[in-house]
Amino acid sequence: xxxxxxxxxxxxxxxxxxxxxxxxxxxxxxxxxxxxxxxxxxxxxxxxxxxxxxxxxxxxxxxxxxxxxxxxxxxxxxxxxxxxxxxxxxxxxxxxxxxxxxxxxxxxxxxxxxxxxxxxxxxxxxxxxxxxxxxxxxxxxxxxxxxxxxxxxxxxxxxxxxxxxxxxxxxxxxxxxxxxxxxxxxxxxxxxxxxxxxxxxxxxxxxxxxxxxxxxxxxxxxxxxxxxxxxxxxxxxxxxxxxxxxxxxxxxxxxxxxxxxxxxxxxxxxxxxxxxxxxxxxxxxxxxxxxx
Amino acid sequence: xxxxxxxxxxxxxxxxxxxxxxxxxxxxxxxxxxxxxxxxxxxxxxxxxxxxxxxxxxxxxxxxxxxxxxxxxxxxxxxxxxxxxxxxxxxxxxxxxxxxxxxxxxxxxxxxxxxxxxxxxxxxxxxxxxxxxxxxxxxxxxxxxxxxxxxxxxxxxxxxxxxxxxxxxxxxxxxxxxxxxxxxxxxxxxxxxxxxxxxxxxxxxxxxxxxxxxxxxxxxxxxxxxxxxxxxxxxxxxxxxxxxxxxxxxxxxxxxxxxxxxxxxxxxxxxxxxxxxxxxxxxxxxxxxxxx
Numbered sequence: 001x002x003x004x005x006x007x008x009x010x011x012x013x014x015x016x017x018x019x020x021x022x023x024x025x026x027x028x029x030x031x032x033x034x035x036x037x038x039x040x041x042x043x044x045x046x047x048x049x050x051x052x053x054x055x056x057x058x059x060x061x062x063x064x065x066x067x068x069x070x071x072x073x074x075x076x077x078x079x080x081x082x083x084x085x086x087x088x089x090x091x092x093x094x095x096x097x098x099x100x101x102x103x104x105x106x107x108x109x110x111x112x113x114x115x116x117x118x119x120x121x122x123x124x125x126x127x128x129x130x131x132x133x134x135x136x137x138x139x140x141x142x143x144x145x146x147x148x149x150x151x152x153x154x155x156x157x158x159x160x161x162x163x164x165x166x167x168x169x170x171x172x173x174x175x176x177x178x179x180x181x182x183x184x185x186x187x188x189x190x191x192x193x194x195x196x197x198x199x200x201x202x203x204x205x206x207x208x209x210x211x212x213x214x215x216x217x218x219x220x221x222x223x224x225x226x227x228x229x230x231x232x233x234x235x236x237x238x239x240x241x242x243x244x245x246x247x248x249x250x251x252x253x254x255x256x257x258x259x260x261x262x263x264x265x266x267x268x269x270x271x272x273x274x275x276x277x278x279x280x281x282x283x284x285x286x287x288x289x290x291x292x
Numbered sequence: 293x294x295x296x297x298x299x300x301x302x303x304x305x306x307x308x309x310x311x312x313x314x315x316x317x318x319x320x321x322x323x324x325x326x327x328x329x330x331x332x333x334x335x336x337x338x339x340x341x342x343x344x345x346x347x348x349x350x351x352x353x354x355x356x357x358x359x360x361x362x363x364x365x366x367x368x369x370x371x372x373x374x375x376x377x378x379x380x381x382x383x384x385x386x387x388x389x390x391x392x393x394x395x396x397x398x399x400x401x402x403x404x405x406x407x408x409x410x411x412x413x414x415x416x417x418x419x420x421x422x423x424x425x426x427x428x429x430x431x432x433x434x435x436x437x438x439x440x441x442x443x444x445x446x447x448x449x450x451x452x453x454x455x456x457x458x459x460x461x462x463x464x465x466x467x468x469x470x471x472x473x474x475x476x477x478x479x480x481x482x483x484x485x486x487x488x489x490x491x492x493x494x495x496x497x498x499x500x501x502x503x504x505x506x507x508x509x510x511x512x513x514x515x516x517x518x519x520x521x522x523x524x525x526x527x528x529x530x531x532x533x534x535x536x537x538x539x540x541x542x543x544x545x546x547x548x549x550x551x552x553x554x555x556x557x558x559x560x561x562x563x564x565x566x567x568x569x570x571x572x573x574x575x576x577x578x579x580x581x582x583x584x
Contacts (some may be wrong), residue, residue: 025467042582051485115519115535118519118535120517121519121520121534123519125369126535126537127535127537128492128493128535128537132495159452159453160451160452160453160493161451161452161453161521161524164493164517164519164534164535165520167461168493168497170493170494172493197558200455201420201426201452201455201456201462202452202462203462203463203466207340225408225456226412227410227413227415227456227457227523228413228457229453232453232521232524242456243407243410243415243418243420243456244418245418245419245420251576275402
């Protein structure tokens with residue numbers, strides 16, 4: 001297992017972590033500069049941030065700063081109510097792939113979608129199995145597009161509390177079953193993003209990480225689970241402030257062959273988004289060394 | 293599958309559903325009277341409500357009203373930090389069993405506990421696997437006590453969002469694995485309480501309900517998952533107001549042999565606890581007929 005205690009060579013910052021400082025969005029250019037200034041070597045930006053900063057400008061800035069990506073957030077949202085929504089979903093995912101390529105991402109992270117309409121508070125049906133079938137179809141389609149661009153797809157299982165509105169892939173086992181069904185030969189085109197916030201509770205976590213192995217483990221995200229958790233979406237904890245045994249989990253992914261970045265992704269409306277962005281990044285570095 | 297549309301013979305009311313009307317606790321005696329007056333045949337009371345009303349008085353009232361129990365809430369909370377806490381846990385669970393016997397409950401429902409101290413916001417460690425081992429030990433011990441009293445134990449898997457602080461048994465598969473390990477011969481002494489709020493998201497739900505079968509299916513709880521969900525604990529929905537396909541799930545448990553009550557258990561600080569208790573019960577009856 002790699003020793004992270006003396007440096008932060010393997011820390012990546014998911015840019016959502018410092019996107020809403022005191023309710024005032026930090027622009028992506030500012031985030032990239034602040035990361036590079038601290039010797040952080042990698043980031044994982046969100047598409048809306050890239051769109052606001054400009055795709056070409058972001059690619060240029062990343063190269064100029066020597067920053068690489070640990071992933072690109074995100075494609076997916078495959079579930080839809082039919083009609084023209086399917087075509088719009090496909091167009092959007094193609095654009096996500098093209099952007100990931102231009103930015104040199106190692107993978108496009110997929111948040112697959114929940115029940116159609118649920119994210120807007122208006123679910124159009126209650127057929128979760130049907131939504132899951134639509135997700136499988138969507139990933140099968142996108143995988144061809146992704147292979148043509150040599151861009152790996154990382155399915156991110158989301159915590160079961162997001163099954164209705166954000167992602168109906170809710171365990172590592174379910175994600176890996178889908179990988180095996182759609183990409184039986186393996187080889188790296190399709191895998192998973194292991195975000196501990198979503199999977200830390202899973203009694204099958206160790207077994208499924210071992211099953212995933214090096215080829216399917218495309219990304220590793222960390223933050224912490226707070227007790228109590230005051231909000232379902234935006235009350236994630238800084239590494240070390242909650243109950244997740246992060247180091248034990250990193251030992252599992254490393255034993256399975258993962259040797260990439262540990263990406264800090266902290267949605268925290270009540271705490272970290274209320275602080276200075278530099279303080280947040282400095283804390284991520286310190287906690288990466290001590291708790292990851 | 294039974295037809296519930298014309299009556300409410302198989303509706304049970306978990307008494308937490310009407311326990312905090314407008315912040316003013318309804319006493320258990322009042323709840324039992326209100327249920328009986330509406331032709332509701334069963335309830336599932338909580339231990340603190342029984343303690344406040346008096347155990348013997350509650351048993352007498354139940355008999356006088358002809359009300360039966362669909363379960364007794366609850367035993368468990370097996371995880372502890374050692375010292376005298378283990379003995380206190382055992383004493384408390386013995387008392388829960390004795391109360392369940394006196395009230396004529398068909399089973400004692402077990403909420404098994406999370407990380408020691410986490411419910412009070414002070415987790416004493418992060419060893420979830422260790423907590424799970426402590427739970428297995430605790431149930432193994434309690435099962436002997438329960439067999440001696442002929443009182444079945446129903447392990448209730450809780451939603452993964454409660455893994456840290458309330459219960460580290462988080463899927464039906466995990467609960468059934470434990471049943472099979474501790475009670476390999478079956479026969480009804482140990483089984484599960486299937487609460488749809490906790491398990492509706494599970495991609496293995498149908499398979500695990502089928503696996504459970506009649507002997508392990510000791511209780512069936514319903515409410516609904518709202519989108520958005522505004523609170524992790526007390527924002528459950530009335531049946532029909534959320535995204536759970538309750539009738540499809542009831543079809544699964546009935547196909548597996550379950551023929552007992554459908555217990556409405558709705559923790560709703562923001563909505564149903566703000567209404568008149570009679571309105572809540574009337575709505576449960578109407579939704580039981582239409583949505584369960």
